[in-house]
Each structure stands twice: as structure tokens, then as C-alpha cells.
Amino acid sequence: PSAETEQELTDGFHLIIDALKLNGVETIYGVPGIPITDFGRMAQEEGIRVISFRHEQNAGNAAAIAGFMTKKPGICLTVSAPGFLNGLTALANATTNCFPMILISGSSEREIVDLQQGDYEEMDQLAIAKPLCKAAFRVLHAADIGIAVARAIRAAVSGRPGGVYLDLPAKLFSQVMDAEEGRKSLVKVIDAAPAQIPAPSAVERALELLKGAKRPLIILGKGAAYAQADDEVRALVETSGIPYIPMSMAKGLLPDTHPLAAGAARSLVLKEADVVLLIGARLNWLLSHGKGKTWGAPGTQKFIQIDIEPREMDSNVEIAAPLVGDIGSCVSALLAGMGNGWSMPPSDWTDKINSRKEANIAKMAQRLLKNSTPMDFHSALGALKQVIKERPDAILVNEGANTLDLARGVIDMYQPRKRLDVGTWGVMGIGMGFAVAAAIESGKPVLAVEGDSAFGFSGMEVETICRYNLPVCIVIFNNNGIYRGTDIDPTGRDPATTVFVPGARYDKMMEAFGGVGVNVTTPDELKRAVDEAMDSGKPTLINAEIDPAAGSESGNIGSLNPQSVVKKK
Numbered sequence: 001p002s003a004e005t006e007q008e009l010t011d012g013f014h015l016i017i018d019a020l021k022l023n024g025v026e027t028i029y030g031v032p033g034i035p036i037t038d039f040g041r042m043a044q045e046e047g048i049r050v051i052s053f054r055h056e057q058n059a060g061n062a063a064a065i066a067g068f069m070t071k072k073p074g075i076c077l078t079v080s081a082p083g084f085l086n087g088l089t090a091l092a093n094a095t096t097n098c099f100p101m102i103l104i105s106g107s108s109e110r111e112i113v114d115l116q117q118g119d120y121e122e123m124d125q126l127a128i129a130k131p132l133c134k135a136a137f138r139v140l141h142a143a144d145i146g147i148a149v150a151r152a153i154r155a156a157v158s159g160r161p162g163g164v165y166l167d168l169p170a171k172l173f174s175q176v177m178d179a180e181e182g183r184k185s186l187v188k189v190i191d192a193a194p195a196q197i198p199a200p201s202a203v204e205r206a207l208e209l210l211k212g213a214k215r216p217l218i219i220l221g222k223g224a225a226y227a228q229a230d231d232e233v234r235a236l237v238e239t240s241g242i243p244y245i246p247m248s249m250a251k252g253l254l255p256d257t258h259p260l261a262a263g264a265a266r267s268l269v270l271k272e273a274d275v276v277l278l279i280g281a282r283l284n285w286l287l288s289h290g291k292g293k294t295w296g297a298p299g300t301q302k303f304i305q306i307d308i309e310p311r312e313m314d315s316n317v318e319i320a321a322p323l324v325g326d327i328g329s330c331v332s333a334l335l336a337g338m339g340n341g342w343s344m345p346p347s348d349w350t351d352k353i354n355s356r357k358e359a360n361i362a363k364m365a366q367r368l369l370k371n372s373t374p375m376d377f378h379s380a381l382g383a384l385k386q387v388i389k390e391r392p393d394a395i396l397v398n399e400g401a402n403t404l405d406l407a408r409g410v411i412d413m414y415q416p417r418k419r420l421d422v423g424t425w426g427v428m429g430i431g432m433g434f435a436v437a438a439a440i441e442s443g444k445p446v447l448a449v450e451g452d453s454a455f456g457f458s459g460m461e462v463e464t465i466c467r468y469n470l471p472v473c474i475v476i477f478n479n480n481g482i483y484r485g486t487d488i489d490p491t492g493r494d495p496a497t498t499v500f501v502p503g504a505r506y507d508k509m510m511e512a513f514g515g516v517g518v519n520v521t522t523p524d525e526l527k528r529a530v531d532e533a534m535d536s537g538k539p540t541l542i543n544a545e546i547d548p549a550a551g552s553e554s555g556n557i558g559s560l561n562p563q564s565v566v567k568k569k
């Protein structure tokens with residue numbers, strides 16, 4: 001056939017890439033392999049940034065946190081069966097945390113999988129993904145790719161954000177269709193996460209309750225950070241004069257040094273507040289379910305809750321004033337209502353909080369100043385607190401047990417969405433995935449503060465960090481083990497279940513891939529090494545030697561460990 005009569009063709013590979021690009025996808029996080037290797041190559045060729053990891057769970061975590069940071073679904077790409085399952089952990093974690101993410105996985109042939117005839121990497125991935133994410137779709141026809149990508153994006157970011165699974169059987173990639181028809185089949189998603197305006201009566205109810213409060217409190221959660229309604233949230237706090245506490249990933253939404261920040265008086269305010277306004281925070285285990293000894297006597301506290309998910313209301317305790325809608329719209333509506341007369345909270349409440357806060361901050365300051373060897377968590381964190389104070393636009397990634405709990409309390413944050421951590425599940429293993437995406441998405445230096453155990457779950461990604469030459473500085477709080485490095489096996493046969501090779505030099509791992517490795521034993525050395533890394537932007541791993549006896553079992557959440565009642569002799 002002559003050039004004019006030859007039909008122009010497209011195929012699954014190109015339609016997926018075109019559909020993603022049409023919807024503003026700039027980066028894919030994944031691990032190549034059958035059947036998506038060529039797809040990754042082509043995506044790269046077509047200008048999408050493709051970041052290849054060493055393990056799918058880390059790629060998935062990277063996509064999830066990219067979703068949190070940008071309000072656009074992060075994309076993770078995996079191979080079938082085992083690769084898919086590895087990515088699925090991250091997808092489930094993203095869904096639990098309300099982060100928008102799409103896991104795109106290649107899969108084996110439907111005909112063989114469904115008859116269970118033993119295909120290469122055979123698995124009914126769609127069925128397995130379904131209960132663990134917000135929505136799951138499979139595409140069998142190239143002509144449906146446009147619609148499928150649109151549905152996946154909408155499902156991930158609208159309403160309560162979450163994880164979406166998109167199943168692409170190997171055959172789909174090479175299916176051809178007419179190029180013009182293909183172009184027409186693509187969908188550009190309009191207004192993917194529409195504003196959800198609260199009902200005026202619900203706003204009125206919330207304002208009434210708030211106005212009558214003697215000891216009001218605002219709790220900011222990571223939903224508020226995600227919503228990117230930073231100015232509105234700040235205006236609400238400052239106009240109302242209501243003290244607030246940030247949940248871990250909401251730190252920095254207002255600077256932790258803000259006069260109304262009550263984080264340092266957390267136990268006091270949770271117990272004594274009479275009206276609590278939750279903004280994008282769930283009353284789950286992280287807030288002791290809104291009841292019990294952390295809180296005031298039953299029935300003495302009233303809750304107002306702002307959330308986009310109606311079913312979140314009354315999930316743990318009665319919500320006196322549910323305010324369902326997006327945070328920007330709800331907060332703006334409250335602010336507008338306050339314009340018609342608002343008086344600041346009684347000063348005996350704010351004075352009481354301030355004096356508790358000052359006392360606690362002074363007590364903590366003592367512990368941060370020690371410049372001795374071996375370091376404990378506080379003395380090492382004192383140095384890192386200073387680093388973030390001097391570099392407020394750096395991103396802090398944080399995981400571990402003691403390393404997490406103590407860093408959360410010690411390191412002040414100054415800007416929104418700069419603290420990325422273990423989230424709702426308190427899961428270990430997010431560190432390197434989050435660090436990679438944080439660097440890629442923000443272009444800013446990243447400081448990853450990692451327990452030695454936590455780091456182990458994603459440590460191989462230091463190669464990825466070096467390969468892409470990312471400005472990531474990893475600090476490992478190395479106390480030789482999980483919680484502590486001092487346990488022994490009572491039988492004397494093996495190492496204790498919670499200890500690692502003593503004196504391990506994680507910094508050498510970084511050197512193996514051309515990064516900078518440093519070993520430090522004092523807070524001053526630590527501060528110098530981190531500053532140098534942040535200034536140079538070179539991939540760096542600092543092994544910070546921490547007293548193996550420092551740290552407590554499970555950090556702040558030791559009470560979650562079941563106890564044996566049968567006493568040993």
C-alpha cells in the first residue's frame with residue numbers, strides 16, 4: 001500500500017502513555033519486568049519521568065507520598081503476581097492514609113488465569129486488589145484505555161482520596177487500533193476532585209457549638225495538610241484564637257512555634273477541652289478513639305468534625321456537629337460565619353495551656369543540649385532540630401520507633417507538607433520510597449531520619465538514590481537493634497530476636513554506590529555532616545552511633561504489646 005492509503009495505527013502501549021500524559025502525569029515510580037519493561041522504556045522516551053526502584057513496595061510508597069504532596073494520583077508500575085503483591089502493600093497503605101495513588105500492574109492472560117492452567121506469574125490480581133483499595137479496574141480493549149485511566153484518576157482523588165488498582169493484561173499492550181480513533185478515545189478529566197460545599201445548616205450548628213465553648217481546641221490532621229487550604233486553615237486558627245495541636249503529618253501547616261500551637265501541652269488539652277474541632281483528622285487509635293483516659297470524662301466533650309467522608313462521622317464517638325465537605329470550603333464557611341461576631345476563647349484556658357507548654361518545652365530543652373558520647377536520641381535530635389530550623393523548606397522523612405516518636409516531638413516544622421512519616425498504620429518501610437519521591441516531586445533537599453531497623457525495610461533503595469543523584473541525606477539512628485540493642489537470647493544460642501550486628505556501619509552501603517558515607521558519634525559531628533550533605537546535595541548516609549541502651553520498647557506505643565500473664569520462674 002502507498003503511504004497515503006496506509007492506515008495510521010496506535011497500540012495499548014502508546015494509548016496508556018498518551019492517556020497519562022493528557023492527564024498531567026509526569027512521573028511513574030516502578031520496577032521493570034515482564035510485561036511492562038517496554039512500556040517503561042516507551043514512557044521514558046515520550047517524556048514521562050520513570051523512576052526505577054529495586055523493590056515494588058518502595059516504588060509504591062513513593063507514588064503514594066507523591067499523591068499526598070501534589071493532590072494528584074501518584075503512579076506506581078509493577079509486574080504481575082509477586083511484583084503486584086509487593087506494590088499492593090503500598091496501595092493498601094495509601095488507601096488507609098487517604099493518599100491518592102494508582103497502582104498499574106501488568107498481569108497474565110485472562111483465559112489461562114481464569115481456567116487456572118498455570119500461566120507465568122498466574123494470579124487473579126483484580127480480585128486480590130479489590131478489598132484493599134478504593135476501586136479496581138481491568139482493561140481488556142485498547143479502546144477502553146482512555147476511559148479506564150479517567151475512572152482511575154477520578155476514583156483516586158475525588159471524595160476521600162485513596163488507592164486505585166488498574167489491571168492491564170499483557171495482551172492489551174500490543175493491541176492495535178486506528179490512531180485517530182485512539183486519540184478520540186482518550187479522556188481528559190475535568191475537575192477531578194470537585195469542591196464539596198458544606199450545608200449552611202451544618203456550618204451554623206458547628207459555629208453555635210464553637211461560640212459556646214469555654215475551652216475550645218482545634219486538631220489538625222494530615223487531611224488538612226493534604227487539602228492545601230493552608231491560608232484558610234491559618235486564618236481560622238488566628239481569627240478564632242483557638243489553640244491547636246497538629247497530628248504528625250500536619251505539623252508545619254502552621255509553624256510549630258506558633259503562639260497558638262498547643263502540641264507541647266497535648267495531654268492537657270485533650271483531657272480538658274470542652275469543644276474539639278477536628279479538621280482532616282480521624283478519631284482512630286492515634287487519638288485514642290476520642291475516649292478513655294487520654295480524654296475528659298465521658299459526655300463532657302463535644303466534637304465538631306470536618307471531613308469529606310460522611311461515614312467518618314460517629315465512627316468512634318458521637319459527633320455533635322458533623323461538617324461534611326472539603327476542608328477549604330468548610331473552613332472558609334466557618335470563617336465567614338465568625339465575621340458576624342466572634343469572641344476569643346477565655347484567657348484562663350489559653351493561659352493554662354501556655355504555662356504547661358512553656359514548662360514542657362523548658363524541660364525538653366535541657367535534654368537536647370548534651371554534646372557527649374555515646375549519643376542518646378535526644379542529644380542527636382537536638383542537632384537535627386537545629387538543621388530544620390535553619391532549613392525550613394527541607395523535607396523531613398521519619399520512621400522508626402523511638403526515632404519516630406521522639407523526632408516528632410523534638411523537631412519543629414515550619415512549612416506545610418514537609419514532614420512525611422509512617423502515617424495511620426505506623427508502618428515501617430516507607431523511608432526510602434518517601435525520600436525518593438520527596439526529592440523528585442519537590443526538588444528540595446530531603447533529610448530522612450531513620451531507626452536502624454526501619455531503614456532495613458527499604459535500605460537497598462540507597463542505590464536508587466545514588467543512581468538518580470538525589471539530594472537525600474539519610475541519618476540512621478543506629479542503636480544496634482529494634483527498640484534497643486541490648487537484648488540477649490536467654491538460651492545463649494542465637495542473637496536476641498531484636499538485635500542486629502553490633503557496630504554495623506550503614507555508611508559503607510552508601511559508599512558502595514558512589515554516595516557519601518559518614519560515621520558520627522557526637523551531636524556536633526552529626527550537625528556538621530548533615531549541613532554538608534544538605535549544602536552539597538550529594539546522596540549521603542550518616543551512621544549516627546546511638547547508645548544501644550537508649551530507647552524504650554515500641555517507643556510511645558509500648559502499651560499496645562500484649563502482656564503474658566503467666567509469670568516465668
Ligand code: ADP
Pocket residue numbers: 096097098160161220221222223224226227247248249250279280281282283284286306307308309312325326327328423424
Ligand atoms: P491524621 O492521621 O493526621 O489524624 P487522618 O488520616 O486520620 O489524619 O485523617 C485524614 C482525614 O482527612 C480523613 O478522614 C479524610 O477523609 C480527610 N480528608 C482528606 N482530604 C480531605 C479534603 N480535601 N477535605 C476534607 N477532608 C479530607
Ligand code: MG
Pocket residue numbers: 451452453477478479480481482483484
Ligand atoms: Mg534501633
